[in-house]
Amino acid sequence: MSNSFLDLPWLPVAPEDFRSRIRSVSPDAQDAGPKIQRLAGYKLSVGQSRSLSKTINALRAANASLAPLSPFRLAVLSNATTDLVADHLPAAAARHGIDLELVLPDYDQVMQEALDPDSHVNAAKPDAVLLAVDYRWLQLERVALTGQAEQIIDQALERIQAVMEGIKAGCGAAVLLQTVPVPSAALFGSYDRAVTGTVRTLIEAVNLRIVKLAKETSSFIVDIAALAERVGTDAWFDPVRYFAFKLAFSPDCDLAYADVVGRVLGSIRGKARKCLVLDLDNTVWGGVIGDDGMEGIKVGQGSPVGEAFLAIQRLALELKGRGIILAVSSKNTDSVAREPFRDHPEMLLREADIAVFQANWLDKPSNLESIARTLNIGIDSLVFLDDNGAERAQVREALPMVGVPELPEDPSLYPWYLLAAGYFEAVSFSEEDSVRASSYAADAFRAEVMQKSRDLGDYLASLDMKITYANFTPTGRQRIAQLVNKSNQFNLTTRRYTEADVKGFEESEKTFTLQVRLEDKFGDFGMIGVIVGQPAEGEDVPTWEIDTWLMSCRVLGRKVEEAMLGKIVAAAQAKGIAKLLGVYIPTAKNSMVKDHYKKLGFTLRSEEADGRAEYLLDVGEFKPQNLPMTVNDQTTELLMA
Amino acid sequence: MGHQDVLNRLTEVFQELSDEDDVVLVDVTTADDVPGWDSVFHVKFIIAIEQAFKVRFAASEINAANNVGELAAMIEGKLTHA
Numbered sequence: 001m002s003n004s005f006l007d008l009p010w011l012p013v014a015p016e017d018f019r020s021r022i023r024s025v026s027p028d029a030q031d032a033g034p035k036i037q038r039l040a041g042y043k044l045s046v047g048q049s050r051s052l053s054k055t056i057n058a059l060r061a062a063n064a065s066l067a068p069l070s071p072f073r074l075a076v077l078s079n080a081t082t083d084l085v086a087d088h089l090p091a092a093a094a095r096h097g098i099d100l101e102l103v104l105p106d107y108d109q110v111m112q113e114a115l116d117p118d119s120h121v122n123a124a125k126p127d128a129v130l131l132a133v134d135y136r137w138l139q140l141e142r143v144a145l146t147g148q149a150e151q152i153i154d155q156a157l158e159r160i161q162a163v164m165e166g167i168k169a170g171c172g173a174a175v176l177l178q179t180v181p182v183p184s185a186a187l188f189g190s191y192d193r194a195v196t197g198t199v200r201t202l203i204e205a206v207n208l209r210i211v212k213l214a215k216e217t218s219s220f221i222v223d224i225a226a227l228a229e230r231v232g233t234d235a236w237f238d239p240v241r242y243f244a245f246k247l248a249f250s251p252d253c254d255l256a257y258a259d260v261v262g263r264v265l266g267s268i269r270g271k272a273r274k275c276l277v278l279d280l281d282n283t284v285w286g287g288v289i290g291d292d293g294m295e296g297i298k299v300g301q302g303s304p305v306g307e308a309f310l311a312i313q314r315l316a317l318e319l320k321g322r323g324i325i326l327a328v329s330s331k332n333t334d335s336v337a338r339e340p341f342r343d344h345p346e347m348l349l350r351e352a353d354i355a356v357f358q359a360n361w362l363d364k365p366s367n368l369e370s371i372a373r374t375l376n377i378g379i380d381s382l383v384f385l386d387d388n389g390a391e392r393a394q395v396r397e398a399l400p401m402v403g404v405p406e407l408p409e410d411p412s413l414y415p416w417y418l419l420a421a422g423y424f425e426a427v428s429f430s431e432e433d434s435v436r437a438s439s440y441a442a443d444a445f446r447a448e449v450m451q452k453s454r455d456l457g458d459y460l461a462s463l464d465m466k467i468t469y470a471n472f473t474p475t476g477r478q479r480i481a482q483l484v485n486k487s488n489q490f491n492l493t494t495r496r497y498t499e500a501d502v503k504g505f506e507e508s509e510k511t512f513t514l515q516v517r518l519e520d521k522f523g524d525f526g527m528i529g530v531i532v533g534q535p536a537e538g539e540d541v542p543t544w545e546i547d548t549w550l551m552s553c554r555v556l557g558r559k560v561e562e563a564m565l566g567k568i569v570a571a572a573q574a575k576g577i578a579k580l581l582g583v584y585i586p587t588a589k590n591s592m593v594k595d596h597y598k599k600l601g602f603t604l605r606s607e608e609a610d611g612r613a614e615y616l617l618d619v620g621e622f623k624p625q626n627l628p629m630t631v632n633d634q635t636t637e638l639l640m641a
Numbered sequence: 642m643g644h645q646d647v648l649n650r651l652t653e654v655f656q657e658l659s660d661e662d663d664v665v666l667v668d669v670t671t672a673d674d675v676p677g678w679d680s681v682f683h684v685k686f687i688i689a690i691e692q693a694f695k696v697r698f699a700a701s702e703i704n705a706a707n708n709v710g711e712l713a714a715m716i717e718g719k720l721t722h723a
Contacts, residue, residue: 046692047657054660083681084688244703245684251692 003408003416005230006256007043010405010421012396014042022055027064033099036066038400040094049255053090060101068380068588069099070269070496075126075173076102077110077163079137080248085257092258096266096422097380107246110137111159114166122170128268128498129167130176130222130261131160134248135203138180143187144197149205152197156206157213164217174498175219176264179207181228181249183237218477218499220427222264224257231256263422269496270485273403273423274377276319277368279386280330280337280359284316284349285309286411290336300346308412313348315415320353323433324424325375325440327356329367329384334359355440364391365398375440376553378488378589383423385414428478428499432526439523457628460558463520465629467560469567471636472506472513479527480515483550487530488589491550492582492596510535512544512571514635516564518555528552529564533572533580541578543616544568549582549596559627565600569622571637579616586611642720647694647713654693658685668710696720 002009015021018039025035036059039052059066072093076082086102093100103124105113110133113121121129135141138156164175182203186192192200207225214221228236231253238250249257266272281288286298286305299313300306320326326349330337337359341351351357356374358367364384372379380401386392392404403423407414472480481499488494497505505511516529529551536545546568551561572580582597594611598604601622602615642650652666659682664675672678678686690712691697696719706712 046689050658081681081684084685087685240697240700241688243700244698245688247684251688 003413003420005227005420006235006253008255008259009043009408010417011041011043012392012404012406014039014044014048018042018044018048019051022051025055025059027059027062029064032059032064033066033069034400036094037069037097040091041396041400044091044255046088046255049091049258050087052094053087056090056094056099060099066094066099069094069097070271071099071101072128072265072269073101073103073124073126074176074265075113075121075124075129076104076132077113077121077129078132078248079108079110080132080134080242081107081246082132084247084251085254088254088258089261092255092262093265094262095259096262096425097271098262098265098269100262100265110163111166114163114170116166117170119170122167125171126173128174128176128220128265129171130178131163132178132248133160133180135180135183135199136248138206140180140199140202140206141183143199144202145195146197149197149202152202153205153209156202157209160210160213164213164219172500174268174500175217176222176261177210177214177219178222179210179225181225181233181236184233218481218503220264220268222261224260227253227256227260259422263425264427267425267427268485268498270482270487271380272425273324273383274381275325275327275355275371275375275383276316276418276424277327277329277371277382277384278316279364279384279388279391280328280332282387282411283385283414284313284328285340285347289340290332294339294344297340297344299340299344305411306346308410308414310346310348312411312414312418315418317348317353319424321434322424322426322429323436325355325377325436326353327371327375327382328354328358329364329371330359331361331364332359363398364395368395368399368402376489376556383418383421385418387411387414428482430478430482432479435524436526439525460628463522463558463628465518465520465558466632467563467629468517468519468632468634470515470517470634472502472515474503474506476515476527477502477506480530483527483530483552484548487550487552488587489553489592490556491548491587491590492546492593493548493585494587494590495548497548505532512568512575512637514564514567514571516551516560516567518558518560518629525552525555528555529560531564531568533568536581539579539581542576543579543581544572544577545581546583553592559625559629561596561600562625563627563629563631565622566624566627567633567635569617569619569624571635572619574637577619579618581605582615582617584611584613584615642717644713644717647716647720648709650693651690651709651713651716654689655686658682658689666709668708668713670709671707690716694720 025032086104090100103121103126105120113119140156144152167173180203182200188195192198236249236253241247278284286309287296289297298306299309316326340347356371368382379399383403384395387407395402396404405417405421407417477499481502484497505513512533514531515527518525518528532548533544534547536543582602597615602617605614605616607613648666655666656662694716706715
C-alpha cells in the first residue's frame with residue numbers, strides 16, 4: 001500500500017461489479033442517497049468517478065431524493081479549464097455527505113461572473129462560490145525585483161476582494177478561497193526565499209493575506225497550496241497541459257483535488273466526524289495484551305515499532321485536544337484491556353482520555369452502535385481505526401455510515417492514513433471545541449450522581465445548574481453557525497445557515513435571536529441552545545415563528561427546553577408579540593422532538609402528510625415553571641421594552 | 642499492440658467518456674463526424690487517452706492528428722518507443 005495522497009489509499013478498493021451497482025441505483029428508490037454515498041466511499045478510478053458523478057447528476061435531473069446527502073449548489077469561478085475536475089466533484093462530495101450541484105460558467109469569466117448581478121453564477125443563487133484561481137490570474141507569475149512587490153501583493157488581494165464583493169452583492173453566497181501553490185521555478189535557487197519580489201515570496205505573502213481575509217469575512221479556506229505541496233509541485237504543475245488545454249494543474253491530481261474540496265463542503269454542512277473509535281491490539285499498541293501481557297506489548301521509546309504506536313497515541317491525544325471524542329472498541333476482557341491504560345509507564349493514552357471504553361467479546365458493529373448511543377451522537381459521526389481487515393469489512397458492511405480507513409501493514413503509517421482521509425475536516429475552531437472532549441468524560445460522573453440520587457428533582461437541584469441567555473453576538477457567531485450546521489437530533493427545523501447568515505440574524509432588528517449556555521458543578525457545557533424567531537406573516541395577531549430551535553442532546557432531561565421557552569415568552573411579551581408559532585419539520589434524525597411543542601403546551605394547528613406540523617402558543621396563557629437552575633440573562637429585549 | 646488493437650482501445654475510451662456506446666472509431670473518423678466531439682470533449686478525450694495508454698502527448702502533437710487513424714499511429718509510435 002502506498003502513502004501517496006494521489007492514490008487516496010485510505011479508501012477501500014471498489015468491488016468488481018461497481019458499474020452494475022451504479023446502474024442499479026434508481027431515481028425512485030428510497031435508499032438512493034445511502035447507496036450513492038457508499039459507492040462514493042470506494043477508491044475509484046477516473047472512469048468510475050466520472051460515471052458516479054454522471055449518475056448523481058442524472059438522479060438530480062430525475063428529481064430523486066439523495067437524502068441523507070445534504071444538497072449544495074456550488075459555483076466554480078476559475079481562470080482555467082474546470083470541465084475535467086467537474087466530472088469528479090459530485091462523486092467526491094457524495095463521499096463527504098454532500099449532494100453537489102455544480103454551476104460552471106464559461107472559461108475564464110471570473111470577474112465578469114462575479115461583478116454582473118445578472119450573470120450565470122449570480123442568477124443561479126448558489127450556496128457557495130469556489131474561487132479556484134491560480135497564481136496566473138492573481139498576476140503573480142512574474143518576478144518583481146524593482147520595488148513593486150508590495151503593490152503586486154496588494155493588487156492580487158484587491159482582485160480577490162473585488163470578486164467577493166461582487167458575489168456578496170450579486171447573490172450573497174458564501175465564498176471558498178483557495179490558497180495558491182508555488183510553482184517550482186526558483187530563479188535564484190535557494191536564495192529565492194531571501195529576495196523580495198520572487199514568485200515564491202510573492203505567493204507566500206498572498207497566501208497569508210488570503211487566510212486572513214477568509215477569517216475576517218467568514219469565508220472558507222481550501223488549502224490547495226498544502227495539497228500541491230504534499231503531492232509535490234512537480235507533479236502538480238503541468239506546463240504541457242496548461243499550454244495545450246489551460247488546465248491549472250495536472251489531471252492526475254483531479255481525484256485528490258475533488259476530495260479536498262468535497263471534505264470542506266462536508267464540513268460546512270456539519271458532516272465532519274466527531275469521535276475516533278480505537279481498536280487496541282496492534283492498533284494502539286503492538287501485540288495482543290491478552291496473550292503478550294503488559295511486558296510483551298510494544299509501545300514506547302527505544303524501538304521503531306514501539307515509537308510508531310506512541311505516534312498514533314499522540315495523534316489521538318491531539319485530536320482529543322481539538323475536540324474529537326475518543327472511544328475504545330476492543331475484543332478483550334475489560335480488566336485486561338484497561339491495564340495498559342492504568343499501569344503501563346510508556347502509554348500516552350490514559351483511561352480518563354477515553355469517553356467510552358468497550359472491551360468485550362461482542363461484534364464491533366454492536367459496540368460502535370453502543371458507543372454512539374452512549375455519547376448521544378449519530379453513528380455517522382464515528383471513525384473506526386482497526387488494523388484487522390476483517391473487522392473493518394464487517395463494520396463497513398453492517399454500518400456503512402461509519403468512516404473506516406484502510407490501514408497499511410506498517411503502524412508507522414497509521415497516523416498518515418488517519419489524517420489524510422480528512423474525516424475531521426474543520427471549517428472553524430474555538431476554545432469550546434478544545435474542552436468539549438474532556439466534558440464528555442464529566443458526563444460519566446454526572447451519570448453516577450444520577451444513580452445515587454433518589455429522584456429527578458433532587459438530582460437536577462444537586463447539579464447547581466446556571467443557564468445564561470444572550471442574543472446572538474459576534475463572539476458567539478462561529479459556535480452558533482457550527483451548532484446550526486451540526487445539530488441533527490434536537491433540531492426542530494434542521495435549517496442550515498452559514499456564518500454570514502447568522503451575522504444577518506444578529507444584525508436584524510426584526511429577528512429574535514437567543515444563544516444559551518449551561519454550566520453545572522461538574523463543568524461548563526458551553527453553548528447548548530440556539531433559537532431564531534422571525535415575525536410570522538399572515539397571522540391575525542403579532543406572531544413570532546420559531547424558525548430555528550436546536551439544543552445539544554447532552555442537556556436533555558434538565559428542563560432546559562422549558563427554561564428556553566420561558567425566555568422566549570418573556571422576550572415576546574416585551575416586544576408586544578401575542579403568539580408563538582412552532583414548526584416541526586421531520587427528518588431522518590429528529591424524531592425525538594416530534595412532540596416537542598406539544599409537551600411544552602402548544603396547540604397543534606395543522607399537520608401535513610409528510611409529518612410537518614405547526615403549533616401555536618398564546619403567550620398570555622403561558623405559566624412560568626419553577627426551574628432547578630439560576631439564570632444569568634444578558635439579552636436586551638427586556639431592557640429596550 | 643497492433644493498429645487495430647489501438648483503435649479498439651480508443652473506441653472503448655471514447656465510449657466510456659461519451660456514453661455513446663454505438664460509436665466505433667475507424668481510421669477515417671474525424672471530430673466532425675461524431676456529435677458531441679467538441680473542444681471540451683477533445684480535451685477530456687486526449688487526457689483519457691494519455692491515462693488509458695500511459696503515454697503523454699507533446700504540445701506540438703495535441704492538434705496534429707487529422708483523423709483517428711493518425712491519432713492511433715501517433716499512440717503506436719509512443720508505445721513502441723516506450
